Amino acid sequence: MELLCPAGNLASLKTAIKAGADAVYLGLKNDTNARSFAGLNFTPAKLQQAVQFAHTNRRKVFLTLNTFPKPGEEKRWYEAVDIAADLGMDALIVADLSLLDYAHTHHPQLPLHLSVQASATNLGALELYKQEFNIERAVLPRVLSMKQVRDLAKVTPVDLEVFAFGSLCIMAEGRCHLSSYVTGQSPNTGGSCSPANHVRWQEQGQDRLTRLNEVLIDKSGVDEQMGYPVVCKGRYITEESAEPSFLLESPTSLNTLSLLPELAKANVTSLKIEGRQRSPAYVEQVTRVWRQAIDTYLANPDQYQVQGEWNRVLDKVSEGQTTTLGAYERTWQ
Amino acid sequence: MNISLGPILYCWPKDKVLDFYNKVAQSNVNTVYLGETVCSRRREVKFKEYLDIAHQLQDAGKQVIISTLALVEAPSEYTELKRQVENGHFQIEANDMAGVQVAKQLGVEFVCGPTINNYNLASLNKLQSWGMKRFVMPVELSRNWLEKVIQQEPALGFEIEVFGHGHMPLAHSARCFTARHKNLQKDQCGIVCLNHPKGLLAQTQESQPLLRLNGIQTQSAAAIDLSDQISDMQALGVDYFRVSPSSLTSVNIAGALQRGESVTSPFERCDGYWFDQAGFNLTQPEQPA
Known part of the structure; x- marks a missing residue:
């Protein structure tokens, strides 16, 4: 079972590998990936250093190409595919049909992972991508229950990767x-969800107002811990209730430590940690906990128990300091 | 311009659905999509009944397309999807890649609905090679985007449809927001969506309408209205203009547009996406009559 960790820069990549990541995923410094934030990601030169460091340490490194090429600008995405192939990267994480086609045709030796942004949640979709582009792996959207993951794992023609920890998208990814x-x-068109230049915090008496392009996403006490403002985690009112509430989801992160045995038994190939936009300190803490958890499980599967300390560490770096099992747990749905 | 009626995205009682399609059958609208696209728990109108309606509409001279589920999770949903594509008579609208796969395997022509990620010409051409004969532009894309695609290949091998009128589907989740709002479990929801024939309006704490919760689907609170752009769309090469039903009145709106008349929107309007802006923006205020 692979532990796959995020890296927004070279420091995070080195930290992740030292803390026990089996593989690291990262993106180029442009809009070919959905964490296109200032100060984040890799130039081709840095990417080369990253690949070298990972391979020297016998770890894998994947290039995330999870946005969709724009008409007239496709070249930027095709070049990114070529860069990954030239550097001997271990896989490409791709969502767009035309990019899968390009990579499969021009670099058939380069393993393809179907990005979560392709939103493949069922056997039919997985078969299509396998037959047409020979994908090796698919990242499952965070919309399936544990039972549905198990059912799919029994019949899937490709390896499965799931999100294990991090900020929680509650919508079928790639189609939000x-x-x-x-x-x-x-994320699909601009390279990020809730771009930072549209976020504004405003203090008003005892309240802090969180605005996204001037739309009031939430109103909280100035001391309340708030997550990064996204539309799906705002507090709204309805025609039936004037009391503001988190109608879609409250700020929270996904944490599946307690599901690790079930994910392992379902033959899930890879556990993904979200957070390329987070600091090296986050990457280190989260990677360490998950390394310990996986090793503990593998050493003695029947005796596996989530340690309180692991959850305490993860809670501290979680949105709103709370975590959930999300859609894996049917009652969440 | 061909005006189409999209599938009913809400959960309506069977009688209302039948009334709606009776009205469609008598209207001048020539293209109709129908079927459940949001939630497999909604069974007010069963698939077989939808097929009966489809035949009636076809007998009335309509082009009928069976729309399929946008988020296919459980094996039972995939089995049901296969059964729908295998109906042997009608084209389908694929709203998930599973639908594309089944249609491709059966050699059935299909329409790609607005929830299939189509962001460039090469992807569209790939889908066309698998049997796509028309695609509905993803709602967040713009006129400029479409113009560039058409410039890249003026003789496209497929038709273009634009989601031009109605509340836009913006996202789908495993979670049912309507059930959650009522403190109900999704699996014991009692089909509570029946109580919200236009979805449940969510507003900001400053009373700005923002979203419509429609079960697992989140829609725009404002209704896109590009009806004043139809002649420009036609010049650009758009083949179909979709009206997404919000009530029986939508048939009148579609009918008026088909006759080339202008319509007034009964909802707060938006048009931002078409003009490369935030989707909820309104750039073209309604002209006073």
Whole structure:
């Protein structure tokens, strides 16, 4: 079972590998990936250093190409595929049909992982991508219950990767337009959800107002811990209830430590840690906990128990300091 | 311009659905999509009944397309999807890649619905090679985007449909927001969506309408209205203009547009996406009559 960790820069990559990651995923410094934030990601030169460091330490490194090429600008995405192939990277994480086609045709030796942004949640979709582009692995969207993951794992033609920890997307990924409805930019088109230049915090008496492109996403006490403002984690009112509430989801992170045995028994290949936008300190703490958890499980599967300390560490770096099992747990749905 | 009626995205009682399609059958609208696209728990109108309606509409001279589920999770949902594509008579609208796969395997022509990620010409051409004959532009894309695609290949091998009128589907989740709002479990929801025939309006704490909760689907609170752009769309090469039903009145709206008349929107309007802006923006205020 692979532990796959995020890296927003070279320091995070080195930290992740030293803390026990089996593989690291990262993106180029442009809009070919959905964490296109200032100060984040890799130039081709840095990418080369990253690959070298990972391979010297016998770890894998994957390039995330999870946005969709824009008409007339496709070249930037194709070049990114070529860079990954030239550097001998271990896989490409891709969502777009045309990019899968390009990579499969021009670099058939380069393993392809179907990005979560492709939103493949069922056997039919997985078969299509396998037959057409020979994908090796698919990252499952965070919309399946544990039972559905198990059912799919029994019949899937490709390896499965799931999200194990990190900020929680509650929508079928790759098909969510909430960010662009409010800001004009979405992960698919602009390279990020809730772009930072649209976020504004405003203090008003005892309240802190969180605005996204001037839309009031939440109103909280100035001392209340708030997550990064996204449309799906705002407090709203309805025609039936004037009391503001988190109608979709409250700020929270996904934490599946308690599901680790079930994920292992289902033959899930890889556990993904979210957070390329987070600091090296986050990467280190989270990677360490998950390394310990996986090793503990593998050493003695029947005796596996989540240690309180692991959850305390993870809670501290979670949105709103709380975690959930999300859609894996049917009652959450 | 061909005006189409999209599938009913809400959960309506069977009688209302039948009334709606009776009205469609008598209207001048020539293209109709129908079927459950949001939630497999909604069974007010069963698939067989939808097929009966589809035949009636076809007998009335309509082009009928069976729309399929946007989020296919459980094996039972995939089995049901296969059964729908295998109906042997009608084209389908695939709203998930599973639908594309089944249609491709059966050699059935299909329409790609708005929830299939189509962001460039090469992807569209790939889908066309698998049997796509039309695609509905993802709602967040713009006129400029479409113009560039058409410029890249003026003789496209497929038709273009634009989601031009109605509340836009913006996202789908495993979670049912309507059930959650009522403190109900999704599996024991009692089909509570029946109580919300236009979804449940969510507003900000400053009373700005923002979203409509429609079960597992989140929609725009404002209704896109690009009806004043139809002649420009036609010049650009758009083949179909979709009206997404919000009530029986939508049939009148579609009918008026088909006759080339202008319509007034009964909802707060938006048009931002078409003009490369935030989707909820309104750039073209309604002209006073």
